[in-house]
Amino acid sequence: MTAAADLNAERRAAHYLDIVDVVKTYDGIRRAVDGVSLAIPKGEFVTFLGPSGSGKTTTLMMIAGFEDPSAGDIRLDGRSLVSIAPHRRNIGMVFQNYALFPHMTAADNVAFPLLMRGVERTEQQRRAAAALDTVGLASMANRHPRELSGGQQQRVALARALVFEPDVLLLDEPLGALDKNLREQMQVEIKHLHRSLGITTIFVTHDQSEAMTMSDRIAVFNNGRIEQFAAPLEVYARPATQFVGGFVGDSNFLDVVVSDPLLGVARSSVVGELVTAPSALTAGTAARLMVRPESFRIDAGSDPPEGRWNHCSVRIEGSVNYGDSVLVIGRTGDIPIRLRLSGSDAMPLRERDTVRVRWRAEDSCLLAR
Amino acid sequence: MTGQRPIGPLTWLILAFIAAPLLIVVPMSFSTAPSLEFPPPGWGFDYYRAFFSDPRWLQPLLNSFIIALGAAALTMLLVVPASFAMVRHRFRGRALTNLLLLLPLTAPHIVIALGYYSYFGSLHLTQTYAGVILAHTCLAVPMVFLTLSAALKGFDRNLERAGANLGASPLRVFRHVTFPVLRPAFVVAALFAFVQSFDETVVALFISGRDAATLPRKIFDAMRTQADPVVAVVSTLLLAAVIAGVIGSRAWQRRRKRMNAIAFAPQ
Numbered sequence: 001m002t003a004a005a006d007l008n009a010e011r012r013a014a015h016y017l018d019i020v021d022v023v024k025t026y027d028g029i030r031r032a033v034d035g036v037s038l039a040i041p042k043g044e045f046v047t048f049l050g051p052s053g054s055g056k057t058t059t060l061m062m063i064a065g066f067e068d069p070s071a072g073d074i075r076l077d078g079r080s081l082v083s084i085a086p087h088r089r090n091i092g093m094v095f096q097n098y099a100l101f102p103h104m105t106a107a108d109n110v111a112f113p114l115l116m117r118g119v120e121r122t123e124q125q126r127r128a129a130a131a132l133d134t135v136g137l138a139s140m141a142n143r144h145p146r147e148l149s150g151g152q153q154q155r156v157a158l159a160r161a162l163v164f165e166p167d168v169l170l171l172d173e174p175l176g177a178l179d180k181n182l183r184e185q186m187q188v189e190i191k192h193l194h195r196s197l198g199i200t201t202i203f204v205t206h207d208q209s210e211a212m213t214m215s216d217r218i219a220v221f222n223n224g225r226i227e228q229f230a231a232p233l234e235v236y237a238r239p240a241t242q243f244v245g246g247f248v249g250d251s252n253f254l255d256v257v258v259s260d261p262l263l264g265v266a267r268s269s270v271v272g273e274l275v276t277a278p279s280a281l282t283a284g285t286a287a288r289l290m291v292r293p294e295s296f297r298i299d300a301g302s303d304p305p306e307g308r309w310n311h312c313s314v315r316i317e318g319s320v321n322y323g324d325s326v327l328v329i330g331r332t333g334d335i336p337i338r339l340r341l342s343g344s345d346a347m348p349l350r351e352r353d354t355v356r357v358r359w360r361a362e363d364s365c366l367l368a369r
Numbered sequence: 370m371t372g373q374r375p376i377g378p379l380t381w382l383i384l385a386f387i388a389a390p391l392l393i394v395v396p397m398s399f400s401t402a403p404s405l406e407f408p409p410p411g412w413g414f415d416y417y418r419a420f421f422s423d424p425r426w427l428q429p430l431l432n433s434f435i436i437a438l439g440a441a442a443l444t445m446l447l448v449v450p451a452s453f454a455m456v457r458h459r460f461r462g463r464a465l466t467n468l469l470l471l472l473p474l475t476a477p478h479i480v481i482a483l484g485y486y487s488y489f490g491s492l493h494l495t496q497t498y499a500g501v502i503l504a505h506t507c508l509a510v511p512m513v514f515l516t517l518s519a520a521l522k523g524f525d526r527n528l529e530r531a532g533a534n535l536g537a538s539p540l541r542v543f544r545h546v547t548f549p550v551l552r553p554a555f556v557v558a559a560l561f562a563f564v565q566s567f568d569e570t571v572v573a574l575f576i577s578g579r580d581a582a583t584l585p586r587k588i589f590d591a592m593r594t595q596a597d598p599v600v601a602v603v604s605t606l607l608l609a610a611v612i613a614g615v616i617g618s619r620a621w622q623r624r625r626k627r628m629n630a631i632a633f634a635p636q
Contacts, residue, residue: 066530086533087542099531103549112545116536160535 012078016042017063017168017200022072024058024224032058034224035072040202045194047211048204050221051247056204059221060170063202065089076167087116092161092199093170097177098153100145106132106156107141113164131163132156134193151182158190162197169194171203175210187214208248212236220244236292238277242367245290252337254289258282258366266366270333275308275361287366293327293340295363299356308361314339315354319346330355391608398601405596420602429587433567435498436583440505440566441559444513447506448558452517474511481508482575489576496578504572509562516561520554553621560618564611 017040024033033055040046048056061067063074065086074081081089100109111128119127132138135155145153154174161169171190175183191214194201205211211218212232219229220243228240239245242253256266256274264276266289274289281287299311314330314337326346328339339357341349349355376384393407398416400409420426448470454460455467473481485504486495494500528550532542548555570585577586584603591597 064530064534066533085538086530087536087538089534090536091534093531093534095527095531097525097527099525099527101528101531101546101550112532112537113535115545116541164536 014041015039015075016077017202018073018075019059019063020073020075022059022062022069022074024055024062024067025070031224033062033069036221036224036226037072038219038226038229040200042200043198045191045201045203045214045216047215047218048202048221049206049208049211049218049248051206054221055224056219056221057172058224060172060202060204063168064091064093064170090164090166091168091170092164092166094154094157094161094172094174096173098145098157098174100153100156100160102145105142105144106137106148109145109156110160110163113160117164127163128159131159134162135159135189150177151186154178154186155189158193162193162199167200169199169201171201173204173206175205175207183210190214211248218248220247222247237363238365239290239367242288242290242369245367250293250338250340252291252293252335253367254291254335255369256287256289256366258285258287261366264361264366270335271310271312274310274364276310276364276366277362279366281366281368286369288369289364290367291359291364293338294325295359296339296341296357297359298341298345299358301356304358309358310361310364311356311358313354313356316349316351318351319349321346394601394604394608397598398605400598400601402598405598405601416599416602420599420606423599426587426599426603429582429584432498432577432581433584436501436505436577436581437563437566439498439502440509441562443502443506444509444562445555445559448510448513448517449555452514452521455514456518456521470514471511473508478508478569478571482572485572486575495576496580498581501573501577501581501583502566504576505566505569506562508569508572509565512561512565513558516558517554520551524551553624556621557618560614560621564614567607567614568611 017038019036019038019040022033022036023031025031036055036059038046048059050056058067062069063081065081065084069082076089076091100106101112104112107125107128110131111124114124114127129138129141132141135158137152137155137159140148140152140156145156148156157174174190175186178186187210190203203211203214215232217229217231218235220227220235222241222243228235228244230238230240235244235248239248245251245253254268254271254274256268258279258281259265259267259273261279261281261283264278266274266276266287268274268289276289279287312332314328314332316328316330318329320327320329321343323343325340326343328341328346328349330337330339396409397405397407399412399414400406401411401413401415402409451466451470455463455470481504485500489495489500489504492500494503524547528546529542532546533539537545567583568585569583570589573583573586574589577583582590584607588600588603591600
């Protein structure tokens, strides 16, 4: 194989599901999806994360074929999906409300895609039974959806979306209707199914913790655009924009002016000179410095460990005890600050006390304002 | 249920007043009197036998069935596509279409009947099955349209999307998903149309003539000429049929609610 062909195959694998400059507008003016591009490798678990109305569901609907892009292209394994009818796309989908057929049993629901593909009757039944068994519902095969709990309906929907071995699996906020314990259990099960089947999966949610625990990569949507497409830890530690920093996890923002982007130095009118992770912003620009609440440590006056540290004083206004940690709310100057401390660190603190805190330069970053 | 007060005597009186004219025909149908009279002097099945052996009664009964079936079928054929179009699409003239579909509901039957009498006369449609079927279809359209569009509005389109997503072409989505889920509403709507036609008198009086005379028209004729007690038998049968129809459609509706509880409000 030539090097060029090799490169081509590599490119093709990295662009298994390729969304190219997709725009969706309903009235020709406002854009529900505004130039979204994503290259999703085969087998990856990608989460579309964003608030409602951010374009994540519309993008999903265009992949499934229920909406047509106004511009751009969606390609699967090199061929364009845009002109292909939804029923010919071979993409599995779990709907937000499951959309199980109420007049069919669980087994018939799962066998439906096989029936549509002309699979022979006994083979349909065998594969449907196997799929129900995979999701732990073998004993419920003859129940109608109304006789199943929310979690069980969810599993039937999952079995139905997987039984025909689709090229891509789409999950549209499938856990939204479940209670907390069941939701966590289903997160683990979906993740497990993904790992054992290796199917390219897109999971839509507005729940950032769900996105964190499940994804290989997260695409953060806002106002019809993708603000960042990266691995969960990177999205959390190095958000690309202030929106991402605020939407994913809890965060503090300080207004600063960049002094030296390469060394990561910025100046705050309230706290003074601050050190941070290096940035691509130019010197002299107004920016925001982001610090996660759990990055703060109590500064007891002893020498900090190796590294570059920042210090400031926080006047305490209140606290919320979560058991495993305590959220302390206060201010430095007039800037609100949220600190997440361990129970033993927070114990001696009282309201209206002023406490010295410090944080590591690498635990903060600069974001364009 | 404790603590509820029983129905008082005045209420009973009012209820009896409402139900009496309906129920008075039932005992009269088992009477032995030579003409309609209440209370009956004796009891028997003579007039039932007379009804079921007299072609002058059986022919209108058959006519009524043919016309009601025809009207129900034609109504469904027209209103099913109409309600899909009205509920799912926005188009120019939609408001006007909606108004026209509901118009027969507001127009007085006697006015409609007069219209058909003169209009169908010139088309040679009076005294024909086709004429009465067309007129009854027109009268059934509003109720059937309202029933079907209400059901359609409550239908979860995600079911159709799921069908397409799982590999069903639009036609197969309708056959395997949309139609089965909406079937109870379709049955109720068709029953509406059937009962409406079976029950209709004014238009039938004007245009059904002798050849296509329906049961209500025959009853009217029989009363005018001779007060034949067989009328009580027919009325009782008609009453029983309509009550059965209403109970039947209620049962379908309950079944539909059960079936769709999950599709419409998943949890």
